[in-house]
Amino acid sequence: MLEIQNLTKVYGKVKAVDNVSFLVPGGQVGILLGPNGAGKSTIIKSIAGLLRHDGQVRICGLPGRSMEAKKIFAYVPEIPAMFEALTVREHVEYIRKAYNSQVSDDEIEFILKRFELWDKQDKLGNELSKGMMQKVSICCALAIKPKVIMLDEPMVGLDPQAIKELKEVITELKGFGVTVLISTHMLEMVEGLWDIMFVMQKGHIIGSYRKEDVGNKELEDLFFEMTGGGK
Ligand SMILES: Nc1ncnc2c1ncn2[C@@H]1O[C@H](COP(=O)(O)OP(=O)(O)OP(=O)(O)O)[C@@H](O)[C@H]1O
Numbered sequence: 099m100l101e102i103q104n105l106t107k108v109y110g111k112v113k114a115v116d117n118v119s120f121l122v123p124g125g126q127v128g129i130l131l132g133p134n135g136a137g138k139s140t141i142i143k144s145i146a147g148l149l150r151h152d153g154q155v156r157i158c159g160l161p162g163r164s165m166e167a168k169k170i171f172a173y174v175p176e177i178p179a180m181f182e183a184l185t186v187r188e189h190v191e192y193i194r195k196a197y198n199s200q201v202s203d204d205e206i207e208f209i210l211k212r213f214e215l216w217d218k219q220d221k222l223g224n225e226l227s228k229g230m231m232q233k234v235s236i237c238c239a240l241a242i243k244p245k246v247i248m249l250d251e252p253m254v255g256l257d258p259q260a261i262k263e264l265k266e267v268i269t270e271l272k273g274f275g276v277t278v279l280i281s282t283h284m285l286e287m288v289e290g291l292w293d294i295m296f297v298m299q300k301g302h303i304i305g306s307y308r309k310e311d312v313g314n315k316e317l318e319d320l321f322f323e324m325t326g327g328g329k
Pocket residue numbers: 109110112113114132133134135136137138139140141
């Protein structure tokens with residue numbers, strides 16, 4: 099479960115996020131939508147612990163800043179940060195050790211093969227394309243076997259095969275009871291994946307829908323209904 103309570107973030111005179119609360123239930127996929135400047139990245143960075151903010155973040159009931167919460171929480175940022183002098187494999191091993199992860203060698207092999215990095219294990223961070231960096235970032239997140247995972251625009255820059263794998267991974271994670279939060283503009287990419295959606299505008303959540311309540315209605319239609327835009 100991922101719970102945000104009364105989150106407020108002010109940059110100078112700009113209130114980027116204004117008293118926002120929402121909850122993604124355990125084992126569900128939540129998506130955070132909204133036009134440019136709505137405040138999505140600010141929320142994502144606040145949840146990830148990268149910004150000072152008011153309000154609470156709880157990860158499986160634990161305070162977001164606690165060590166216990168950090169151990170079970172994975173974050174895939176929009177712009178991956180690589181260590182230039184570490185290889186692909188060393189990135190994964192570093193995370194594995196830092197988190198004291200129980201992931202097995204076979205599982206690591208499976209993850210790396212899945213994202214077509216198995217034969218690129220010895221490439222250095224500064225030798226990777228942006229898409230490859232994103233894949234490494236996803237593999238590192240999976241290597242800690244998180245209970246909650248948050249992905250910021252995860253599909254941008256990935257090739258079609260990687261997008262397909264990522265969608266399958268998200269469905270599998272959900273099956274294992276992992277809570278997922280995805281921030282994205284690419285509505286068609288998360289169609290069929292989501293359980294609960296939140297729409298932000300001007301620092302507020304202006305509405306949310308649960309998949310079970312909207313039947314086959316398309317995400318895009320739901321989004322434009324709320325934001326007043328159109329196809
Ligand atoms: N470091 C910063 N300093 C000052 N203002 C900021 C900063 N970062 C974001 N903002 C402002 O906060 C508001 C929300 O920005 P944010 O990046 O969270 O939006 P977003 O929904 O992620 O947008 P996008 O879809 O374009 O990525 C905007 O008005 C933006 O100008």
